Amino acid sequence: MTKKIIEAQVISNQKIAEGIFRITLDCAAAADATESFNAKPGQFINLYPRDKSMLLPRPISICFTERNRITLVYRVVGNGTRELSCHKEGDGLQISTPLGQGYHIEAMFEAINQDPSDHKTIALVAGGLGIPPMLELAKTIRTQIGEDRRIKLIAFLGFQEKAFLIEELSSFCHEVHVATEKGDFGFHGTVLELMEMQNIVVDYYFSCGPKPMLKALAAHCHRIEKPLQVSLEERMGCGYGACVGCTCKTKEEKDGLMRVTPKKVCKDGPVFFGEEVIWSE
Amino acid sequence: MTKKIIEAQVISNQKIAEGIFRITLDCAAAADATESFNAKPGQFINLYPRDKSMLLPRPISICFTERNRITLVYRVVGNGTRELSCHKEGDGLQISTPLGQGYHIEAMFEAINQDPSDHKTIALVAGGLGIPPMLELAKTIRTQIGEDRRIKLIAFLGFQEKAFLIEELSSFCHEVHVATEKGDFGFHGTVLELMEMQNIVVDYYFSCGPKPMLKALAAHCHRIEKPLQVSLEERMGCGYGACVGCTCKTKEEKDGLMRVTPKKVCKDGPVFFGEEVIWSE
Amino acid sequence: MSKQDLNLDVSKHRNLDLRVSIAGITLENPITTASGTFSAKESGAFYDIDELGAIITKGVSIAPWEGNPTPRIAETYGGMLNSVGLQNPGIDSFIKEELPYLRTFGPRIVVNVVGKSIGEYCSAVEKLNDTEVDMLEINISCPNIKEGGISFGADEKLAAELTREVRKYSKKPILMKLTPNVSDITEIARAVEAEGADGISLINTLLGMKIDIHNKRTVLWNKTGGLSGPAIKPVAVRMVYQVRRSVCIPIIGLGGIMTGEDAVEFLMAGADAVSIGTAALIDPTAPVRIKSELIGFMNRYGYQNLQQIRESML
């Protein structure tokens, strides 16, 4: 019994860009919330709509955590997120404790620390609603980096038109590069074009965003032989691994053979290694 | 387009006895609310639940009206009334304008007024949740009686255990007689036993309550040849006459013949004459 | 005058053409009232009936039917059960008492016909031949009434035979209203098309039950009833989609339509028109609200007529 459905309290819920909201929840109500809310960057929570015509929980990535508080950033796309956007301070909200596998950063730091003289650059590459989970990730990585001057954390962010979370990310990253597809702000183009233009040598890639972006980035990282972790999105049923609704095909070595293995995005992911995902589909 | 669904505002919503609540609604929000809320005693309104798992409106009798305000008294028996009991001051509530046919009092007063020397007694006989509509009826009848000393308005009220609305009814009725089945208050027994015991000669009966009570009263009035109007309850679908869910069998004279005619409780009723209802069913 | 201009003329809504033609009869718009959920007098107290494309009446039989004892209504999660049992005053009373009033309105009149035997259906449709009714909808599907109904719609051969006979006796276009309580809806649809049905209405209610566990009995006197409302919409959309790909005649789609977007879903699945049932019991103004939501959707995406919606599925 390591997971729970709990009642959280809304601390604030504000529009931060057209159609985009940031909600902060107090999760202390859960008896062992501090324990349960030991979230890893890249994990998500299930939000349970109140409107009973909607049965399924809405998965939203954890954007930021601070003691018993978690912050989410979401776009209003349908009835569930519309309902969410109407919640007011003090309202109760049914949520799950953190779900899924987050980004794997321990192995990276082990590798980096093995060679104390080496300089390394870590890049966060995100687009649209893939940006929120980068904040918790940036915070976690930066905390680990500490005063270590050899390691640089850079964010490449792509937006449709209006940008958000830039300031927050800037406080954890050494550099933040922004692209908007409509050219409202920063580089006029996609985040991948921006990255190419900047021509920065990166050693580790962490990404979240639309599938075509992830796919292109995976191809890029494969070419330059750099490790990549991506967070995938899939239409979910349960969000905790019971319904097999959210499958994604991966390559897995088993008994020395490469095999196609279906994995659950909600439970085995949402974070996968770029190399393991079968993108063709 | 004489009827409407409108958004009312909750003015107050209080428990008045175990499981029984009184809610007052401000209906001024409706453009022509004053017009629309010209309710007749015995009419009811449809209340629309917010919880979307419940589709059907809940019919509740109008207990009292005052300008744009209407008051309802209801018992919590299921999810719909439970939801209703949770509404707070200022909450919005979807309701219909008044539905159904109320009590017919014009003909009675015409008859009474034809003989200015005659003394008449009017009785309201109600049990349980049949009592609330008696308040608006008592108010309306009393207003018509005015200072006319010849006419007496008496209420016979039957409760399970706890009584409610006694004070309110007392302010409009010349006499209020109360029975409780558990003997907590007033006469220990049923309202019909109480009436029998009091042995008051009554000229006009108006009633609302459980079907067995109405049926017994109808038999009584038939015996003593006094007119009776009853308000029936039936499980409803639409509440406005479209679905034929709430049928009740009546006797109707047509082309000189007595015929069994199915009527709609929501539209042709809920008030019927005791003589027209076929009770056997 | 170009076609574009003509559309502008006939429609009150910019250059939208909401018209649809079913069996040669033109409806001004695709919004109709599902059988058994509309009363001209009572619904007319909430909205202007002339806004409708067609009125589909409640089921009418050759002789008066009493229907089932109450309770006839039960609420379920996102749906409702009814066991009205097709209570109706009979075709003669309908023609004399109700039809003249219905004819005072603009929308097309479609009479829903029920019967306990093929003979009863045929007698009823014959009586409507010389009336001002536009079309018939033959309810071969109501699960409420013990004596008949279900068997016709649930059996390919019976459905075919009934269609053939009714077709013979009726001078009006006939829509066959199918029951969803079957293993293969396309089989029934093809059978009625082959026998001359001019169109198909689907779906009728799913057979359901609710038990009052506190009082240890079924909520409905009749034990079972017909399930309708948004709960059944996915089944209805699936059937319209399947039937659209099995027959060529027009389809009136219904089952749980609550919003304009739901109506669009049925049109995309292949319906030519839609009926609003349970939604109108909950919100009496649902048919006109849904109509204006449909118009809103068309304007938002630039659809100019229903044909474009129907053909838009990728």
Place this chain on the structure above:
Amino acid sequence: MSKQDLNLDVSKHRNLDLRVSIAGITLENPITTASGTFSAKESGAFYDIDELGAIITKGVSIAPWEGNPTPRIAETYGGMLNSVGLQNPGIDSFIKEELPYLRTFGPRIVVNVVGKSIGEYCSAVEKLNDTEVDMLEINISCPNIKEGGISFGADEKLAAELTREVRKYSKKPILMKLTPNVSDITEIARAVEAEGADGISLINTLLGMKIDIHNKRTVLWNKTGGLSGPAIKPVAVRMVYQVRRSVCIPIIGLGGIMTGEDAVEFLMAGADAVSIGTAALIDPTAPVRIKSELIGFMNRYGYQNLQQIRESML
């Protein structure tokens, strides 16, 4: 020791006896997991699996099945559609990788078996003969998989034949899991009983569809999917009620059970045990919550065992 004392002994809940016996196998309580909606590891993160009466596994086939491409899930009003398509790693992998872990728990193990031909079903059930599985549930009904499934459950003769063959090959008790997408469920139920089924599970999902009108395509890659959840409960209750009055073998009732009161409704309709499906996808702890709500109901009304509930209908 009197029977009363015995009951007190075996039950943790005052003098309640929640046990139920199905085909000679005793379940500690009537709460089971609906096939395809439970994962021991993942569900076990939310509640104590030993609280269950039985675990019913997701469908297992003789060879691994890939299932359908995504999206596989769509939400509908009060329900959901799934087109998982019975993705599973095959019976060998199940026996080797999953069964040993399942056996570390107390509840009975019921393996849901799927196949594309009678031969496939028989091969799969044979492999389970010498395992520590308690019972089989033969899914003859899944509407998702194009190659098979639906035909068996929707056809009386095929259902009978499949039952006969599986009965021949299996040493375990077999429950036949029926599809609701049929004209007459009692016909199928009688057919499988006649061929030796030890019990019946019903209902599986209703075939449905949802269209994304903004993107003009079906939400599910597979176009259609199985409708489950509270929306379908009235259909499920009706079928359990009908089947209870048509056969003598035990029934596992399911379809939209969300609360203890819903479970009672199925018991009153005639089910011996119940399965919790969609409810557990929404609220992972649903099975144990429903169990305690059931106990609460029994205490409130003084029921001492399930038999009393089943026989209480007036």
